[in-house]
Amino acid sequence: MRLYGKWQRPLPTTSSQYQHKGGTRQPVKVYLDANVLAAGFVRTLLLLCGPVAEHRSIWSLYAEQEAARHQPAGAVPISTVRELHHLTIVPDRRARLPLVDTSDKDTPILAAASAAKAEFVVTENVKDFGRADLEALSMSAVHPDMFLTTRVTDEEYCFVLESIAERRQRDPRTPAAIHAAEAPNKLPRLFLAHRDRFRLDPKIQPGNPARVQFRGARCVLCATISKKPDVLINGLCQLCLGATAG
Numbered sequence: 001m002r003l004y005g006k007w008q009r010p011l012p013t014t015s016s017q018y019q020h021k022g023g024t025r026q027p028v029k030v031y032l033d034a035n036v037l038a039a040g041f042v043r044t045l046l047l048l049c050g051p052v053a054e055h056r057s058i059w060s061l062y063a064e065q066e067a068a069r070h071q072p073a074g075a076v077p078i079s080t081v082r083e084l085h086h087l088t089i090v091p092d093r094r095a096r097l098p099l100v101d102t103s104d105k106d107t108p109i110l111a112a113a114s115a116a117k118a119e120f121v122v123t124e125n126v127k128d129f130g131r132a133d134l135e136a137l138s139m140s141a142v143h144p145d146m147f148l149t150t151r152v153t154d155e156e157y158c159f160v161l162e163s164i165a166e167r168r169q170r171d172p173r174t175p176a177a178i179h180a181a182e183a184p185n186k187l188p189r190l191f192l193a194h195r196d197r198f199r200l201d202p203k204i205q206p207g208n209p210a211r212v213q214f215r216g217a218r219c220v221l222c223a224t225i226s227k228k229p230d231v232l233i234n235g236l237c238q239l240c241l242g243a244t245a246g
């Protein structure tokens, strides 16, 4: 039996789930796009959720330098963040296939992610990653709002907010106050998913979610490649949809 996280919860062990993996969260490698690296709270959540929610974050120098250009003055350099989290940078490489429908500025991102064998690119601009390219590389592009809402459980999210709160010297510095102040605009779906847990004032309204949250061939939860990506609904395969509906 595999155990993970602070709560030592067992993962499901039925034989059918081992055979298909569909319906259960699988460990994945995610490449963080420059817009995510430059966004303090979103980046922090993705990095801290990784060890508890079974994803490993990577990026290359191209993304790091692109992010540095968009960081506010005085922000912690991305290279320092990388060192603090003991992450190694992956090489910038060409894709093993010609890329045909990804925007020019994101071609190096998708190429480096694919060369490093990441299953996902986590990005605020999913629409810039082409359907044909993602399908050819057996990858998906996912907005951080959908990625975190789909893969991180209530207990795990709370645990990560507690660890953020413990390090904070300034307000907001309780999990509920951090959730109320920082999630609604950047991560509206995540905000709604955990709002009741923190008993927040219902007058706090989330912003509008990004219009395109998912594109590609892999299920966000079980990472299975779908031969017909059109069947993925909200980034989930049929087995994961069934598992999360109940």
Ligand SMILES: [Zn+2]
Pocket (backbone or CB within 6 Å): 022, 023, 024, 219, 220, 221, 222, 223, 224, 236, 237, 238, 239, 240, 241
């Ligand atoms: Zn799935």
